[in-house]
Amino acid sequence: MTAAGKRQKREDYRKTHKEEGNAELPKKKFYRQRAHANPFSDHRLTYPASPALMDWSSHYPAFVAPDTQSVAKDHAVVKPLTKPVTVADIGCGFGGLLVALSPLLPDELILGLEIRTQVTEYVEDRISALRSQYADRSPRLYQNISCLRANTMKFLPNFFTRGQLSHIFLCFPDPHFKARKHKARIVSGTLCAEYAYVLRPGGCVYTITDVEELGEWMRSRFEAFGNSGVGGEDEGGETGEGRTEGMFETIELPEEGKEGEWVDEGGQKGLVAMLVRCIREETEEGKKVTRNGGKRFVSVFRRREDPAWPDEI
Numbered sequence: 308m309t310a311a312g313k314r315q316k317r318e319d320y321r322k323t324h325k326e327e328g329n330a331e332l333p334k335k336k337f338y339r340q341r342a343h344a345n346p347f348s349d350h351r352l353t354y355p356a357s358p359a360l361m362d363w364s365s366h367y368p369a370f371v372a373p374d375t376q377s378v379a380k381d382h383a384v385v386k387p388l389t390k391p392v393t394v395a396d397i398g399c400g401f402g403g404l405l406v407a408l409s410p411l412l413p414d415e416l417i418l419g420l421e422i423r424t425q426v427t428e429y430v431e432d433r434i435s436a437l438r439s440q441y442a443d444r445s446p447r448l449y450q451n452i453s454c455l456r457a458n459t460m461k462f463l464p465n466f467f468t469r470g471q472l473s474h475i476f477l478c479f480p481d482p483h484f485k486a487r488k489h490k491a492r493i494v495s496g497t498l499c500a501e502y503a504y505v506l507r508p509g510g511c512v513y514t515i516t517d518v519e520e521l522g523e524w525m526r527s528r529f530e531a532f533g534n535s536g537v538g539g540e541d542e543g544g545e546t547g548e549g550r551t552e553g554m555f556e557t558i559e560l561p562e563e564g565k566e567g568e569w570v571d572e573g574g575q576k577g578l579v580a581m582l583v584r585c586i587r588e589e590t591e592e593g594k595k596v597t598r599n600g601g602k603r604f605v606s607v608f609r610r611r612e613d614p615a616w617p618d619e620i
């Protein structure tokens with residue numbers, strides 16, 4: 308078949324898959340796209356001018372606040388939800404983590420952000436199929452997850468207000484091995500400032516990679532952010548002059564396979580352990596590493612409670 312013929316076949320498949328109530332899970336082969344999208348290109352992206360102008364109602368229809376009117380703000384019409392999005396999976400790929408998190412965090416609204424169009428479309432169709440499968444069951448699962456196309460390196464604060472998020476996942480980010488490509492990495496001093504801004508004090512960033520050097524890179528950026536004692540020269544990141552503690556605290560993690568034993572009275576360790584197991588085992592890339600017998604390097608960074616910081620960043 309010619310390339311044009313294949314493209315047409317993919318488009319036809321995706322069009323029919325979108326029919327209302329289609330409960331069949333989409334097939335990845337009809338949503339294939341180049342592995343990398345350049346985060347510095349001018350993609351034709353739509354994004355709100357500010358978080359208040361973002362209408363989430365089509366993403367989480369089961370959570371639209373009843374008996375409220377749509378609100379018109381700066382030419383945008385926004386239907387309020389009963390609660391805000393509090394979990395972000397940045398670079399969610401084909402959405403394996405979102406699907407796994409949905410029943411684990413039933414009280415949270417969880418959003419995957421993905422730069423590649425067809426991959427985003429796949430995740431949207433996957434969620435829509437899962438919602439149809441559970442439409443008549445109780446609980447109606449998968450209503451609390453959604454995905455949108457976004458370049459998080461440019462527009463994260465357009466979607467989330469200060470301190471809105473409880474958990475941010477950065478799972479198997481593109482490694483961009485060559486030094487001249489490091490600026491395309493999803494973790495840098497500058498981007499740590501944005502993660503610190505959208506994360507609530509006490510909230511956590513979870514990172515996982517199969518590239519040891521990238522794992523160390525991410526750890527060093529998070530540990531240096533806001534700490535005048537280390538780092539500081541990093542790509543314009545905040546140095547936190549005069550401070551000895553950084554904005555993020557690295558959490559010691561349980562050994563792989565022993566997450567279940569790692570519990571505490573307050574329960575936060577148990578939650579972190581559950582989510583760490585989830586990123587190891589439920590992400591698409593994590594599953595590949597398991598199949599290939601490779602290593603995974605995981606870190607969790609808690610945003611420190613620090614009332615002095617928010618006004619400065």
Ligand SMILES: C[S@@+](CC[C@H](N)C(=O)[O-])C[C@H]1O[C@@H](n2cnc3c(N)ncnc32)[C@H](O)[C@@H]1O
Pocket residue numbers: 342343344346397398399400401403420421422423426457458459460461477478479480481493590591592593
């Ligand atoms: C290697 S994949 C990992 C997918 C998934 N997190 C997993 O663990 O299976 C990295 C994903 O990040 C996406 N990505 C890269 N840069 C991005 C950006 N600036 N904004 C949003 N997504 C991005 C890529 O398109 C790709 O799907």
